Amino acid sequence: MGGETPSQKKPRSDYPVLAPKPVGQLISNIYKERINQFSARGQWENNNLLAMMNEGVASDEPHIQLGVWDAPDLTRPTFKDAVSHDFKKTSVGSWFGPSWSTHWFKVTLKVPGDLLDKRLLELHWDANNEGLIWTDDGKPLQGLTGGGERIEWVLPESFRDGEEHTIYIEMACNGMFGNAPGGDLIQPPDPNKFFRLDRAEIVAVNPDARQLYIDIWIIGDAAREFPSDSWEQHKALKTCNEIIEAFELGNKESLKTCRKIAEQYIGPNVNSAKVYDSGKEVVVSGIGHCHIDSCWLWPFAETKRKAARSWSNQCDLMDRYPELNFSCSQAQQYKWLKELYPYIFDRVKKKVAEGRFHPIGGSWVEHDTNMPSGESLVRQFLYGQRFYESNFGSRCQTFWLPDTFGYSSQLPQLCRQSGMTRFLTQKLSWNNINKFPHTTFNWVALDGSQVVCHMPPSETYTAEAHFGDVKRSMSQHKSLDQDATSMLVFGKGDGGGGPTWQHLEKLRRCRGISDTVGLLPRVHMGNSVDDFFDRLELKADSFVTWYGELYFELHRGTYTTQSNNKRNNRKSEFVLRDLELLATIASLKDKSYKYPKKDFDDMWESVLLCQFHDCLPGSSIRMAYDESDEVSRRTTGKWSYTRANSLSSFTPNSLRPPKSSSKIFRRYLASSRSNPQLSPTVLP
Numbered sequence: 001m002g003g004e005t006p007s008q009k010k011p012r013s014d015y016p017v018l019a020p021k022p023v024g025q026l027i028s029n030i031y032k033e034r035i036n037q038f039s040a041r042g043q044w045e046n047n048n049l050l051a052m053m054n055e056g057v058a059s060d061e062p063h064i065q066l067g068v069w070d071a072p073d074l075t076r077p078t079f080k081d082a083v084s085h086d087f088k089k090t091s092v093g094s095w096f097g098p099s100w101s102t103h104w105f106k107v108t109l110k111v112p113g114d115l116l117d118k119r120l121l122e123l124h125w126d127a128n129n130e131g132l133i134w135t136d137d138g139k140p141l142q143g144l145t146g147g148g149e150r151i152e153w154v155l156p157e158s159f160r161d162g163e164e165h166t167i168y169i170e171m172a173c174n175g176m177f178g179n180a181p182g183g184d185l186i187q188p189p190d191p192n193k194f195f196r197l198d199r200a201e202i203v204a205v206n207p208d209a210r211q212l213y214i215d216i217w218i219i220g221d222a223a224r225e226f227p228s229d230s231w232e233q234h235k236a237l238k239t240c241n242e243i244i245e246a247f248e249l250g251n252k253e254s255l256k257t258c259r260k261i262a263e264q265y266i267g268p269n270v271n272s273a274k275v276y277d278s279g280k281e282v283v284v285s286g287i288g289h290c291h292i293d294s295c296w297l298w299p300f301a302e303t304k305r306k307a308a309r310s311w312s313n314q315c316d317l318m319d320r321y322p323e324l325n326f327s328c329s330q331a332q333q334y335k336w337l338k339e340l341y342p343y344i345f346d347r348v349k350k351k352v353a354e355g356r357f358h359p360i361g362g363s364w365v366e367h368d369t370n371m372p373s374g375e376s377l378v379r380q381f382l383y384g385q386r387f388y389e390s391n392f393g394s395r396c397q398t399f400w401l402p403d404t405f406g407y408s409s410q411l412p413q414l415c416r417q418s419g420m421t422r423f424l425t426q427k428l429s430w431n432n433i434n435k436f437p438h439t440t441f442n443w444v445a446l447d448g449s450q451v452v453c454h455m456p457p458s459e460t461y462t463a464e465a466h467f468g469d470v471k472r473s474m475s476q477h478k479s480l481d482q483d484a485t486s487m488l489v490f491g492k493g494d495g496g497g498g499p500t501w502q503h504l505e506k507l508r509r510c511r512g513i514s515d516t517v518g519l520l521p522r523v524h525m526g527n528s529v530d531d532f533f534d535r536l537e538l539k540a541d542s543f544v545t546w547y548g549e550l551y552f553e554l555h556r557g558t559y560t561t562q563s564n565n566k567r568n569n570r571k572s573e574f575v576l577r578d579l580e581l582l583a584t585i586a587s588l589k590d591k592s593y594k595y596p597k598k599d600f601d602d603m604w605e606s607v608l609l610c611q612f613h614d615c616l617p618g619s620s621i622r623m624a625y626d627e628s629d630e631v632s633r634r635t636t637g638k639w640s641y642t643r644a645n646s647l648s649s650f651t652p653n654s655l656r657p658p659k660s661s662s663k664i665f666r667r668y669l670a671s672s673r674s675n676p677q678l679s680p681t682v683l684p
């Protein structure tokens with residue numbers, strides 16, 4: 001493209017002798033700015049594309065009626081509890097708080113007659129904090145982020161009957177990154193934040209305007225980010241300006257004309273997943289992801305709700321975007337979902353069975369790898385893989401730690417022993433001294449065990465699926481001499497709820513550009529992380545190797561903070577080893593002794609949870625450590641009776657332990673006689 005086509009080779013006979021009018025050259029910076037103004041807020045919004053985004057809005061009674069019940073004392077009650085209370089009338093503009101409090105809204109919706117036949121009806125709810133939409137009979141449907149992010153919920157077809165319909169919204173008084181004051185996320189949270197309900201309205205969206213918004217966003221990015229010495233950049237600029245010229249405020253037909261012009265650059269197939277069917281060779285594999293820190297700027301208790309909000313979002317999006325494949329790690333979070341949100345867990349299980357939702361990682365949480373003992377690292381995999389196998393029918397093949405603060409040299413060996421041959425991270429791209437030299441390589445442990453490692457060159461695990469992310473998937477790839485493919489891990493983390501519809505629409509257009517114009521690396525959707533690594537493994541023999549630790553050159557200070565938390569971890573590791581030894585001997589000596597497997601599972605799961613990468617190192621807020629202290633206290637409380645139960649199985653005659661463990665056993669008995677509390681001194 002960009003040159004002559006064969007049909008243009010014949011000289012034209014009607015080329016005028018006289019120039020009919022002056023024609024100016026596009027001044028690049030002025031026309032680029034014009035693209036921004038086409039969809040900018042502020043002084044432009046009543047006259048540009050934004051003025052045509054909606055075909056109607058209903059924000060008053062009787063179309064929207066709001067009631068609220070304020071949960072007491074920062075509690076997080078269940079749906080059943082919440083709806084059993086009386087709701088008092090409230091309205092848009094009201095404020096809710098303080099930080100960490102929960103408020104339940106009863107929302108009665110009645111679509112106005114003049115909107116009933118509109119193409120796309122949504123509830124727009126923005127209270128600047130996180131929320132979860134529930135049906136009136138207690139089914140959690142979809143999360144909300146707030147602050148302009150993920151504020152839409154598509155109304156079901158059944159709401160188009162002109163009658164009243166009730167839903168509930170559970171409001172959590174925290175933003176997606178907690179309650180930090182001002183703009184500095186890692187400051188201690190403000191305990192007295194209040195949130196204003198800015199929007200609660202039924203909106204009839206104009207789908208043509210919404211799609212055009214994404215069209216010009218991505219073509220505009222090509223105009224801004226492709227090199228100025230490429231014809232592809234100039235064509236993008238020209239296409240955008242042709243679109244703007246064709247736009248007529250108030251004329252809905254002009255939106256269709258604009259979209260037709262956009263096809264010159266993005267092709268005709270971006271309105272569906274069909275765009276990915278061109279069969280051309282792809283280099284970038286897009287995979288949806290939601291990195292939910294099990295605690296960080298919020299406690300575990302809030303993470304349980306974050307997982308529910310985020311994963312329900314993904315189940316909903318998969319129904320609307322067939323190309324979406326989503327991977328999520330941390331068996332602990334799946335277990336919380338199973339216990340607290342069985343409806344969402346069943347939806348997830350169904351998507352797992354369909355091959356769309358991919359449990360990944362193989363470990364209990366995304367844990368620290370520098371401080372846990374070797375046994376703890378093994379247990380992370382044991383408990384993680386066991387959960388995945390028993391709940392989803394198979395173990396994970398890929399170890400997934402995109403955000404942990406460095407990687408022990410033992411990990412490839414432990415991965416192989418737990419059935420995983422692949423590893424993904426990207427944290428080393430944050431190094432502040434040395435740039436890690438590889439994107440794809442074999443990572444080798446001290447014993448020579450290896451895993452295929454990939455570090456996404458877009459250098460993020462929460463990509464916004466921007467044009468630039470796709471571009472960087474090639475331009476920042478450091479292993480192009482061996483393999484040019486890469487993974488693009490996109491989706492909002494923590495309270496952002498994973499991929500959004502905007503991410504999916506943007507990627508369709510990026511693919512359209514690659515197939516229509518070129519220059520942009522060709523992205524593909526629909527494959528899993530394992531599909532990506534399957535292909536890499538075929539070539540792995542030729543990849544470079546990296547022996548030993550993957551040392552992370554940042555966040556080092558965390559390892560000298562929160563000493564109590566670290567002490568709890570180490571003490572638990574020591575004690576659990578001894579208790580398991582005692583219980584094992586007791587079960588060998590006394591046939592009536594029942595090995596307390598559930599107690600050990602509970603204790604280990606608590607220890608493993610507190611090894612999460614923002615917990616054990618020390619990067620979480622005080623509130624999270626109060627909670628991890630409580631988790632540790634509960635574990636400690638089980639030590640005494642587990643010990644007593646196992647010791648009660650030892651009769652005087654049976655106090656002759658098996659030969660191999662006699663030394664340890666004698667030392668344990670000596671220690672426990674002198675110190676009723678179990679102590680690390682019992683270690684051999």
Ligand SMILES: [Zn+2]
Binds near residue numbers: 613
């Ligand atoms: Zn993290």
